[in-house]
Amino acid sequence: MRSIISVNNLTKTYAGGFTALKDVSLEIRDGEIFGLLGPNGAGKTTLINIICGIVNPGDGSITVNGHDTIKDYRAARSLIGLVPQELTTDAFETVWHTVNFTRGLFGKASNPGHIEKLLKDLSLWDKKDERLMTLSGGMKRRVLIAKALSHEPQILFLDEPTAGVDVELRKDMWAVVHELRDAGVTIILTTHYIEEAEQMADRIGVINQGEIILVEEKTELMRKLGIKQLALELQGRMTKLPAALKTHKLELAEDGMTLIYTYDTRAERTGITALLNDLGKAGIKFRDIHTTQSSLEDIFVNLVKRAS
């Protein structure tokens, strides 16, 4: 697939001497939803802000749809919409004005129909004449999304869009995101809610202490790094693991009704066949068997631990 954003060997050191990004290279593919995960202070916002022109880049280069973000900043920036992490709004402006203002800033002719649809999609239409200071935090977040989409960008950055947002808004927001993806818009989102990346993203990048430590298809990532657990529900209570089964990595659940076998899907042999054989020999009967895969969250925590 064609890449729409290329970050090449980007290093950023802030004025205080802190290096927030270390030799970051990243390709974002046209039309994908890319989830950027990382703990607090990892450099997610710094990366986004440099791509968008809010923070000066250090070494390295970035192109957006082939346009250099410095030399050809007009072409590059006009493709991008940004929903910043911080809720920053012009307190005294009305919703309608502020959204139209952004469209104007991006040099687009006014299009009330488009803005109206946006506000309706984000359940903001009945608030359109309200001043921003009278809106709740979640409503302001919606306004920021509407502003970012006001100029019909090809690329949308969502920097922690769901921080402090209720279930209802999340649903609205993901509906909008899906609609945008269907229309071919590339979406880059950062989030601390890993389920969200798991649900939404096509690919996932993990950044830690300014370094990209992994970029992977989400499904591939889950498959590759996934640790699976096989749960065997017993017919009768077991108080102690039989000696015959000691060679297997087995655990007995506290209630004594389930045996849990943990295995690595990447391993050549998972050891399941041998386990089942031994269980049969030991005469252990079970009611049900099921497997669970570790969540992205587990993977993420593991990765970050390993890196540091």
Place this chain on the structure above:
Amino acid sequence: MKWRAVGAIYAFEMARTRRTLTQSIVAPVISTVLYFVVFGAAIGSRITEVEGVSYGSFIVPGLIMLSVLTQSIANASFGIYFPRFTGTIYEILSAPISFFEIVLGYVGAAATKSIILGSIILATAGFIVPLEIAHPFWMALFLVLTAITFSLLGFIIGIWADGFEKLQIVPLLIVTPLTFLGGSFYSISMLPPLWQTVSYFNPVVYLISGFRWSFYELADVSLGVSLGMIAFFLALCLSLIWWIFKTGYRLKS
């Protein structure tokens, strides 16, 4: 040139003026009227004429300049400082617009306000004292150039300031004193020789002198020098702004 983007910033800033009409227009008009009462009536009763012009009329150009200078700086500095303070500046920085366009939007709006304000004060003064404008074209040119130059200065202050105090400090400690000592209310020739010399180091003297000349053909310095000085300040402010945007000073970390 993206006129739509410039227009968006300009319109945004003008809308802010409309919301704060009292602060932006009414307050300066009231204080000008007060100056007339205090200076015109109190001092005017002692000094009846300056070089053939009644004292009340004589101070009009200086009063206009006083308001235009302070308001240009106040409007432009606040206009750019506020988005930096609230964080909404992200939007300006991430928009596909050049620094020149950003300056044009903010400074254009601030200068427009000052010019409107200057005209209102001029009209107000016309009701109080007899006025004549010998060279309307030059008068307008001085007004416009001063408004632009000091709006640029305000813009620079708004970017330099990292707190509301700093925003106030330059106008309060530098610009206002220079304006008062720049011959708003007197002719430099009325001062003792030493203070005359000192005055020539005050840039505001040249602005007020040129502006007053366009009214009454009375000047402390020649017209060419006045024009030269204002062109010099304009160039100075422009190069400072060029440097700010080139380095991202206080705008981009």
